[in-house]
Amino acid sequence: EAGVAQSPRYKIIEKRQSVAFWCNPISGHATLYWYQQILGQGPKLLIQFQNNGVVDDSQLPKDRFSAERLKGVDSTLKIQPAKLEDSAVYLCASSRGGVGEQYFGPGTRLTVT
Amino acid sequence: DQQVKQNSPSLSVQEGRISILNCDYTNSMFDYFLWYKKYPAEGPTFLISISSIKDKNEDGRFTVFLNKSAKHLSLHIVPSQPGDSAVYFCAASKSGTYKYIFGTGTRLKVLA
Numbered sequence: 654e655a656g657v658a659q660s661p662r663y664k665i666i667e668k669r670q671s672v673a674f675w676c677n678p679i680s681g682h683a684t685l686y687w688y689q690q691i692l693g694q695g696p697k698l699l700i701q702f703q704n705n706g707v708v709d710d711s712q713l714p715k716d717r718f719s720a721e722r723l724k725g726v727d728s729t730l731k732i733q734p735a736k737l738e739d740s741a742v743y744l745c746a747s748s749r750g751g752v753g754e755q756y757f758g759p760g761t762r763l764t765v766t
Numbered sequence: 767d768q769q770v771k772q773n774s775p776s777l778s779v780q781e782g783r784i785s786i787l788n789c790d791y792t793n794s795m796f797d798y799f800l801w802y803k804k805y806p807a808e809g810p811t812f813l814i815s816i817s818s819i820k821d822k823n824e825d826g827r828f829t830v831f832l833n834k835s836a837k838h839l840s841l842h843i844v845p846s847q848p849g850d851s852a853v854y855f856c857a858a859s860k861s862g863t864y865k866y867i868f869g870t871g872t873r874l875k876v877l878a
Contacts, residue, residue: 657809684864695770695855695868696810709865744809750864754800757809 655679657758659745665764671733674761678727678747684708685722686755687730688744696744702728703750735765769793770858772869780877785843787872789856792837796858800866801830801841804853813854814841846876 658677666672678685683704688696699718701709705725713720717736722728732739742762746755771790779785789799797818802810816823816830816839823830829842843850853873857866 688868693775693870695772695857695870697868698865701865703864709863746809748864754812754815755866757802757811759807759809 657747657756659758659761663762666735668737668765669734673729673731674743676728676745679756682747683750684748685728686746690742737765740765770867770869772872774872776873778875779846782845785846787841787854789839789869791858795860797861798859799839800857802855848876848878851876
């Protein structure tokens with residue numbers, strides 16, 4: 654079974670530029686999550702999808718962040734415009750739904766200069 | 767408001783000894799808990815979980831203990847091996863939400 658795929662693995666941009674991350678979850682997993690992990694902290698949930706519907710986006714800074722999961726499969730997370738404090742690792746995870754473990758991708762390390 | 771806390775940022779243990787990693791939570795509605803292990807440049811990988819109907823769950827060298835009255839859980843690794851050196855995160859969830867709150871992590875170093 655292929656794992657959660659993310660791209661790119663690394664990205665360096667200047668502040669006020671835009672950036673997009675892509676995630677392809679494990680086949681058949683209904684629930685997809687985007688997390689932000691700032692250095693020295695635990696992953697913080699940004700948005701949670703169930704199929705192609707948003708379940709929770711309460712911690713997503715909607716003035717600059719957006720995410721979509723078209724057709725209930727892969728997903729993109731966009732930041733526009735980026736700020737210095739957006740420097741972090743962005744993790745995508747998926748699960749079958751229900752209580753149980755999430756499977757994480759390798760993450761995208763974003764550096765905003 | 768940090769609902770899940772791991773108060774020890776780092777821990778060093780000799781190979782073969784027991785590693786004990788601790789996690790505290792504040793929300794009494796949490797009823798499912800997980801531990802993840804993370805190596806550098808990789809995403810977290812699931813290690814072990816426990817439901818609030820249990821107070822202990824064991825899987826090989828890994829055991830998680832849950833003390834609901836103290837809102838505390840711990841992960842025991844026995845015996846510790848150098849390959850266990852990683853950052854360990856605990857996470858908590860409320861039934862039906864499928865949403866997990868993560869702690870800040872504890873970096874474990876197992877010395878050969």
